[in-house]
Amino acid sequence: MARPPRARDSVLDAFEGLLIEDGERAATMDATARRAGVSKGGLLYHFRSKDALVDGLIERLRVLSVDDIEQIKTAPDGPVAAFMRTSIMTGSALDRTIIALSRLAQNGHSSASDALRDLRTLWEEALRPETRDETALQLIMLVSDGLYFNNALAVGGVPGPVPAGHDLDALIELVRRATRD
Amino acid sequence: MARPPRARDSVLDAFEGLLIEDGERAATMDATARRAGVSKGGLLYHFRSKDALVDGLIERLRVLSVDDIEQIKTAPDGPVAAFMRTSIMTGSALDRTIIALSRLAQNGHSSASDALRDLRTLWEEALRPETRDETALQLIMLVSDGLYFNNALAVGGVPGPVPAGHDLDALIELVRRATRD
DNA sequence: GTCTATATACAGATAGAC
DNA sequence: GTCTATCTGTATATAGAC
Numbered sequence: 001m002a003r004p005p006r007a008r009d010s011v012l013d014a015f016e017g018l019l020i021e022d023g024e025r026a027a028t029m030d031a032t033a034r035r036a037g038v039s040k041g042g043l044l045y046h047f048r049s050k051d052a053l054v055d056g057l058i059e060r061l062r063v064l065s066v067d068d069i070e071q072i073k074t075a076p077d078g079p080v081a082a083f084m085r086t087s088i089m090t091g092s093a094l095d096r097t098i099i100a101l102s103r104l105a106q107n108g109h110s111s112a113s114d115a116l117r118d119l120r121t122l123w124e125e126a127l128r129p130e131t132r133d134e135t136a137l138q139l140i141m142l143v144s145d146g147l148y149f150n151n152a153l154a155v156g157g158v159p160g161p162v163p164a165g166h167d168l169d170a171l172i173e174l175v176r177r178a179t180r181d
Numbered sequence: 182m183a184r185p186p187r188a189r190d191s192v193l194d195a196f197e198g199l200l201i202e203d204g205e206r207a208a209t210m211d212a213t214a215r216r217a218g219v220s221k222g223g224l225l226y227h228f229r230s231k232d233a234l235v236d237g238l239i240e241r242l243r244v245l246s247v248d249d250i251e252q253i254k255t256a257p258d259g260p261v262a263a264f265m266r267t268s269i270m271t272g273s274a275l276d277r278t279i280i281a282l283s284r285l286a287q288n289g290h291s292s293a294s295d296a297l298r299d300l301r302t303l304w305e306e307a308l309r310p311e312t313r314d315e316t317a318l319q320l321i322m323l324v325s326d327g328l329y330f331n332n333a334l335a336v337g338g339v340p341g342p343v344p345a346g347h348d349l350d351a352l353i354e355l356v357r358r359a360t361r362d
Numbered sequence: 363g364t365c366t367a368t369a370t371a372c373a374g375a376t377a378g379a380c
Numbered sequence: 381g382t383c384t385a386t387c388t389g390t391a392t393a394t395a396g397a398c
Contacts, residue, residue: 143324147326161301178358
């Protein structure tokens, strides 16, 4: 699996996009095939079942997670600021995969729940050395979760009430002051 | 509609429970009728379509919201602490309705998104007089959203990594200190 | 008010041609 | 590797008996 075929990736992109924009129920194999520009049979060659499609998205999350953790740990303005900046839906590949998997998690796909929980644990481990105590760490994690929740509720292109620009900077500064030792 | 029949309410309870425990896809009219102990025809007498079922849940949210806002405004330990305490899934009727509607919102039901946004605005208005500035208010709101997100991801009875007991008290105290004038 | 029976559409998945 | 055709189950909704 060193070099997965391009068609495979574009099918996964289509599935992810449908989950984000129209929700889990709309992300059928039929709709996914149509959006990816292949037939149902073509899709089923790459992913033998809907579970295989979900597994593909989970694998994508794990790959993107490694990069993200590395980036947070080496950020010039510090891990906490970097973490919070990227917690807001920037439209990054990781953000998209997280929202897509959260839709699946909320429809009983426990493997998706597990994968999201694993990523959250990686984040906690990266930030714990930077925070005063466990309460401060939880504050940071919950603010990040809150940003994701608002983005997750914004289905159909309606943006949630999430701070941006200067407001986000001010929020990051407030969180830093409240959690730094 | 001053006194809705009991059967109607128990159908709504069943629908809500299925959304929370098994997700939007599992919350079919068939499954809802079975869980409520009525036939499909019986359900359809009270709710003529699935949209009517969703509307019923939205109406329930509005009724519960009024009580909640009143309770927050008059809480002995202050609105901020009261708001955060009730943001954690206590299993209250309001919490359940919020999670159920968030599942619908994430499946393209824009009326559910609107209702949840309206409630969030009511909360903001109740807390704004209690906070230093808009940034502090957003911090509180996002922590609350984060608590809901973690509970929302806990499908099938697997609890999320949400603070409880003394840890929650410590978190509330940290947020209060960071946001009080 | 509550039931059974049924119509129509679409979901996931299989078989096999090209 | 990609396609069409088809099977089987289940979703929402209607009709009408009791």
